[in-house]
Amino acid sequence: MSGTVLIVEDDRRIANWVKVYFERAGFSAEMAHDGESGLALARDLAPDLVILDLMLPRLDGVELCRILRRESDVPIIMLTAREAPAERITGLDSGADDYIIKPFDPEEVIARAEAVLRRVRARFSRC
Structure with missing residues (x-):
């Protein structure tokens, strides 16, 4: 699979x-x-996928996710050490498509990213 992450x-x-x-x-x-640089790069690059930490300086991941979700349909996967159920729910409610807790298996991150991208690409190919 290809694309920009x-x-x-x-x-x-x-x-x-x-x-x-x-x-x-x-x-x-x-x-x-940091969150502000992430927002600027997301706007400039229009990536196919965003991997997003929750605990970021200058703009936290939840707020960045909300902004990105208002501005685009880019798939977002949270990758964070925050593991409490309430934190996972907040991340998903803010617009994330998936939520992976650290420590993580990088191959699982790739597999989840590819699954999200397959769904997105299939949806847009039917339009």
């Missing part, structure tokens, strides 16, 4: 690790390390 993650080690896995899977991947 925007990874918005303040932990640079995790962001780089996720980027490598997406690139190995045939995606182009860009990174932002």
Whole structure:
């Protein structure tokens, strides 16, 4: 599968690790390390998918997700250490399409991303 993925993650080690896995899977991947930069890149790149941490400096992931959802239909997968059921519900209610808790298996992240993109692409191909 191909497409552009925007990874918005303040932990640079995790962001780089996720980027490598997406690139190995045939995606182009860009990174932002705070919410404001993530919003700017999302607007500039119009990515096919956003991987979004919840706990971000300068604009938290929930608010960024809400903004992105108002502006586009880009698929969003939350990737976060916040694991309480109420936090998962908040993330999904803010507009995320999926929610993955850290620590995570990078191959599962890729599989979930590909599943979300298959659904989105199938929906748009029927229009």
